[in-house]
Amino acid sequence: MPRPVPAPDPLSKPFWDACAQGKLMVQKCTMCDRKQFPPEATCRNCGWAFNLTWIPTSGRGTIVGYSVTYDTRINAWVPDQPFNNAVIALEEDPAIKFHSNLPGVKVNEVPVGAKVEVYFLDLEDGIKLPEWKLVHH
Amino acid sequence: MARETGWERSRDPVGIWEHRGKVALASRGHAPTDRRWDGVSMDKTLGAYTIIAANAAIEDAGIKPSDIDGIITSPGGQPGGAPIGDTWGPVRPYFAPPYNTEDGLTQVTGEWLARQMGLKNVRYFNSHGDTIWNLIGLAAQCVGDGRCNVALVTYPTGNLEGRYHRNPDTRVRGPAQWSSPWGWGLSGQGFTFEQYCRKYGSNHDRMAPFVVQEHKNGLLWPGSYYAQHEPQPFTTEDYLNGRWIAQNLSIFDCDRPVNTAAAYIVTTAERARDMRHKPVYILDHTESTFQPRSLVQDLDDTEAFCKVQAERSYAGSGLRPKDIDIFLPYDGFAVFTQYFIEAFRWRGVNKGEAHDLYAMDITPQGPNPLNTGGGNMGTGRMRTAFFSDPIEQIQGRAGARQAKKAEIAVTHGVLPGNAATIVMSSTPG
Structure with missing residues (x-):
């Protein structure tokens, strides 16, 4: 039996799209310079959403x-x-x-x-x- | 003042609890403990058992049903009141009232209970309880704040036929997309324990004295599933031969699901003094919820979370480690209990030393009475030994489990990242 397959959602889609291109990405908050994974809607440190971006690892x-x-x-x-x-x-x-x-x-x-x-x-x-x-x- | 949400004492500095010693546990009551509900015996449903437990707690307190003016419950025993086991519906048809919904079968709300028991004087309902540590904390806060004076607090824990929490999903959404594709699950418990053993030079076999002693204690507690149904001794050999669920997590580190219910009377210290048994004063409740930085909660996360909660509890109660006579840290799973013992520095135990404590005398009558009621390992997945036992200890009616000194008891659970601590005392402090 094959392993369970992830079903991307709006939050996770950038991650899975990057994987499809052979890249491992994580979120980064440009305000506090903090990485986070799994992805979240806001930076867990500063609480803002609009400073979150995706960066390659x-x-x-x-x-x-x-x-x-x-x-x-x-x-x-x-x-x-x-x-x-x-x-x-x-x-x-x-x-x-x-x-x-x-x-x-x-x-x-x-x-x-x-x-x-x-x-x-x-x-x-x-x-x-x-x-x-x-x-x- | 307690609100429907946000009542927890979970922000530092918590300060000494404003109701310290002014609220008490007066009694406990239990239903029989079965392995499962069979789906046909309507006198053994979770609802029927909660009624039995409630009546037992009322009788144990020496009060009348009409004295109850509040019902506070965790309908299913899990966070948010969710059921511990699986739900009955929608895959199976419901029954005639009062079993025509999930309420009464795998969850029991206060409203359902009041209807079935004919409790007419209840002016406060709260069916939003969590695991039992949070539930007792919620009840203590509600009584202290005057929402009710004599609260019936109920904690049902259900288990149906079959293995529960099986996951048939082939497409995984939400948090599961980050774990199920790699088969991550209970392996998380084994992972953290392996990190612990590697860091401190221990091994899984050193858990045996703790789990074996819990089984001995559980056989001395009448509410235990094992005392009622499987009274044969559990040996070190049994433990060491336990099959792995995951590496470093054996079947005997996992609490056995059962179908039962317990109830407590939580009331003001003043009212408790007029009830049948001496009051068990609540000196403090504190809570905490943490989220690991990334995918898994590793040993560093675990130790940090436990340390914060332990220090919060000491700050809230004003006690120090040496003040705790009986310590009752959660054990379902047994492989995380050492984190609680070390964080609370009970008996001077520091990081990496809990397994040394397990090798010492941890019997109820010895110098280190640990989980004197048997915890979940010795009783089943009911979680109520963590309260019924210290109530009996402090009231001096624990029988063969009675500790030599039982003036302060502290219980702590449920998980290293989601925990509450309740401090109980023979005096108001």
């Missing part, structure tokens, strides 16, 4: 922790159990986090602290989903 990050799902409530994921659930901190602002299943990394062998970079998985409806892979030097 480096697409690089670090694995800061993980778990493994053995018994999910999400029906679409049941056939793929167990699977990794890693959390990625963005390189230029580690407060910004992303999810990853780290495809190709063995279950429960997630290298915490390792560097990763984004790539995009093709889902249905033209959605491209950001995923992350280990950076090998």
Whole structure:
């Protein structure tokens, strides 16, 4: 069964549109110079909406922790159990986090602290989903 | 003065509560605790059980139904009064009145309850309660502000057949678009716990003494699902063999859904002194809600949120960690209880040390009486052991669970990012 597919809304559409072009974007408030993700209608720090813009990220990050799902409530994921659930901190602002299943990394062998970079998985409806892979030097 | 919304003491500095020691919990009442409602036994619906619990609380206080002038409830036990389990409708047909809507089946409003119980003197209804910590805080504020004098406070927690909260969505909208495509769910609990263990050098096995002791305590509390239906001991071996729901979150870290209801009488200290049992004075209530900076609430977020709420509670009550005799931090999930213990610095426990406390004597009669009623792990997902037990402790009727010293009890829940704390005392302070 394929994984659940995001249904963009007005707030999230710029993010998913950028993903479709192979770019990982986050919101930035030009007033307080603060990034935020997931997107919100206003800057959570200063409360204004009209200073929010979208900026590209480096697409690089670090694995800061993980778990493994053995018994999910999400029906679409049941056939793929167990699977990794890693959390990625963005390189230029580690407060910004992303999810990853780290495809190709063995279950429960997630290298915490390792560097990763984004790539995009093709889902249905033209959605491209950001995923992350280990950076090998 | 409490408003319908915004009544919480959630902005620093909160200051000492203006009704400190002037409001009290007078009694508690419980219905039987079942694993599920079977969908056919109309004498075991959540509504029927809430009536049983309400009558028990009224009887326990030694008052008459006509004395009740306020009903304050969380209709389903979750934030906003939403049901803890799934709803009955619309996939299944409703029944004849009074079960022709969700009210009475998976939620129980104060209005429904008053109609069924024939409570004629209720002049204040509030069916906008939250989880039980916020609910008791709301009730305390309402009574302190004079909206009612003798409040019947009810807390139903329902569970229907089947596994609840299954998610069949193949297209995900709103917040789920940022989590479901990666299968993120209960893994969040395991993620934070893994960060905790990695930072402080602990491991999941060190949870065992805590959860095992909670089960022992729960078997000594008559309201517990386990005491009523599965009285066999729960062992360290049982815990260590628990299957993973997610890595670092075992099935035995998850509270077991049950179908039951509890009720309390919250009243002025003055009225409580004339009731059957000695008053359990409420010294303070405080609340907090936080939002993590980004997609997940990590360990840094968690510790920061808990610290703010713990300090807010101490500021509101005027107490210090050494003043707390019995501490009752929420445990549903068990893997986040250590954050509460460390934030409150109970028994001098600092960051990363809660699992050391678990290895010490945490029995009710020992020096560190922790979750003396069994928490949710030892009772089921009813959340009311966090109040019924300390009420009984302070009133000196906890029986085999009675702590040696039970003058101040503090309970705290529900989540590290959405919490309230209630401070209870044998004296008005």
